[in-house]
Amino acid sequence: MASWLEQLQRELAGRGLAVASIPGKGRALIATRTFFPGDVILNQEPYASTTNKILVGSSCDHCFTSGNLRKCSMCQVTWYCSSDCQKEEWKLHQLECRAMAALTEDRKKMLTPTIRLMVRLVLKRKLQNEKVIPSSSIDNYNLVDALESHISKVDENQLVLYAQMANLVSLILPLLELDLKEIAHTFSKFACNAHTICDPELRPLGTGLYPVISIINHSCVPNAVLIFDGRTAYVRALQPIGKDEEVSISYIETAAVTKKRHNDLKQYFFTCTCPRCAKGYEEDALLEGFRCKNQACDGFLLPDSGKKAYTCQKCSVSRDEEEIKKMRSEILQLSDKASSFLSSGNKAEAGSVYKIIEQLERNLYHAFSTTLLHTCETLLKIYMELQDWRTALAYCRLTIPVYERVYPPFHPMIGLQFYTCGKLEWLLECTEDALKSLTRAADILKVTHGTKSQFMKELFGKLEEARAEVSFRLSSRHGHDE
Ligand SMILES: [Zn+2]
Numbered sequence: 250m251a252s253w254l255e256q257l258q259r260e261l262a263g264r265g266l267a268v269a270s271i272p273g274k275g276r277a278l279i280a281t282r283t284f285f286p287g288d289v290i291l292n293q294e295p296y297a298s299t300t301n302k303i304l305v306g307s308s309c310d311h312c313f314t315s316g317n318l319r320k321c322s323m324c325q326v327t328w329y330c331s332s333d334c335q336k337e338e339w340k341l342h343q344l345e346c347r348a349m350a351a352l353t354e355d356r357k358k359m360l361t362p363t364i365r366l367m368v369r370l371v372l373k374r375k376l377q378n379e380k381v382i383p384s385s386s387i388d389n390y391n392l393v394d395a396l397e398s399h400i401s402k403v404d405e406n407q408l409v410l411y412a413q414m415a416n417l418v419s420l421i422l423p424l425l426e427l428d429l430k431e432i433a434h435t436f437s438k439f440a441c442n443a444h445t446i447c448d449p450e451l452r453p454l455g456t457g458l459y460p461v462i463s464i465i466n467h468s469c470v471p472n473a474v475l476i477f478d479g480r481t482a483y484v485r486a487l488q489p490i491g492k493d494e495e496v497s498i499s500y501i502e503t504a505a506v507t508k509k510r511h512n513d514l515k516q517y518f519f520t521c522t523c524p525r526c527a528k529g530y531e532e533d534a535l536l537e538g539f540r541c542k543n544q545a546c547d548g549f550l551l552p553d554s555g556k557k558a559y560t561c562q563k564c565s566v567s568r569d570e571e572e573i574k575k576m577r578s579e580i581l582q583l584s585d586k587a588s589s590f591l592s593s594g595n596k597a598e599a600g601s602v603y604k605i606i607e608q609l610e611r612n613l614y615h616a617f618s619t620t621l622l623h624t625c626e627t628l629l630k631i632y633m634e635l636q637d638w639r640t641a642l643a644y645c646r647l648t649i650p651v652y653e654r655v656y657p658p659f660h661p662m663i664g665l666q667f668y669t670c671g672k673l674e675w676l677l678e679c680t681e682d683a684l685k686s687l688t689r690a691a692d693i694l695k696v697t698h699g700t701k702s703q704f705m706k707e708l709f710g711k712l713e714e715a716r717a718e719v720s721f722r723l724s725s726r727h728g729h730d731e
Pocket residue numbers: 309310311312313314329330331334
């Protein structure tokens with residue numbers, strides 16, 4: 250019989266893919282044919298998954314939708330949207346249910362998503378061994394076994410924590426004979442291989458282990474994107490990917506400077522050497538840089554050798570370090586004030602202070618700075634919650650050029666932001682603008698999200714509505730005889 254690796258390679262070959270080993274990088278997923286933007290490169294169900302919120306019930310354990318949830322009456326821990334979903338999960342949940350029902354209330358509180366992911370992984374492995382649950386070439390424990398754990402680089406405290414977590418798993422599953430060392434090791438695999446399951450708008454819902462998708466390496470300028478429909482993971486091409494080219498996705502938020510990205514990548518134990526990281530410097534000066542004193546100039550500043558001033562790289566005008574320091578501390582003070590308003594629930598006051606911050610930042614930072622971007626994102630969120638659609642729209646529009654600068658052309662964040670813009674314009678009855686924005690949203694999200702999900706059907710519905718409204722207005726404006 251063919252080994253699991255041969256079976257995996259055969260399965261992948263059928264999809265135009267192969268697993269290769271790249272020196273210094275480990276395993277990688279390589280295209281063996283051309284993929285075009287929007288093509289599904291790979292899709293996979295999780296080997297194990299869990300929702301983020303366990304006891305309160307935020308999404309269905311099987312399909313990850315959030316409406317109409319009911320608690321499993323036996324364990325009082327898992328939630329389902331329907332009896333169909335409950336039935337689908339029953340073979341696995343049956344064992345988990347019995348174990349969890351036996352827990353004291355205090356122990357139940359210790360069921361973090363990570364612990365629960367491990368419990369489910371252990372149970373699935375057992376059930377696949379006993380052939381109660383079928384295995385396949387992309388769904389078997391050998392694939393989990395082959396994942397990198399980087400255990401030799403994990404620090405002492407973390408190892409102690411993993412050992413304690415393994416103990417807890419054995420307390421939850423007292424009837425199984427568990428290899429605690431192996432379980433601690435698998436927790437280390439979770440840290441660098443598990444994926445956050447998000448809804449179509451990229452809000453986190455849970456965690457899953459997708460061992461074939463874990464083969465795909467990171468790039469800060471990825472050629473593919475990982476998007477979930479329910480808990481099914483889809484990797485789609487963002488740009489043409491040629492034969493023999495490596496498929497890459499991004500593990501982190503890429504709208505950030507090199508230093509921040511490398512810090513976020515620490516948990517994966519590698520240093521990114523993608524084309525963006527390789528040049529980094531000039532882009533970083535833009536993303537975290539100060540603007541030129543000359544309002545008409547769009548140059549970015551770099552510190553002088555003595556660091557007493559920053560000089561524009563385009564027109565050579567300098568800004569004094571003291572002046573920059575003063576502005577920064579003023580912004581910092583206001584930020585403290587704004588976030589305390591926000592945490593006390595006073596959104597209107599928080600909004601007014603953030604507006605002042607935004608104006609100050611516009612004088613200090615370059616238009617593409619991520620600091621300014623985050624302020625606009627915060628303002629968008631606040632005014633959406635306040636249902637002040639006009640102000641929300643203004644900030645939504647300000648974020649788009651920055652997104653278009655920092656993300657590849659077909660990136661879900663750009664598509665989602667156009668979608669938000671379109672929905673706001675529709676509410677404000679700017680129908681023609683709405684049609685433009687929704688069209689842009691659909692063009693991008695078709696590539697990143699496919700066309701079949703409920704989320705996309707809703708977008709297409711809104712787009713049709715806007716199109717009908719615009720052509721109705723045009724025809725009533727021009728009469729019927731043109
Ligand atoms: Zn469901």
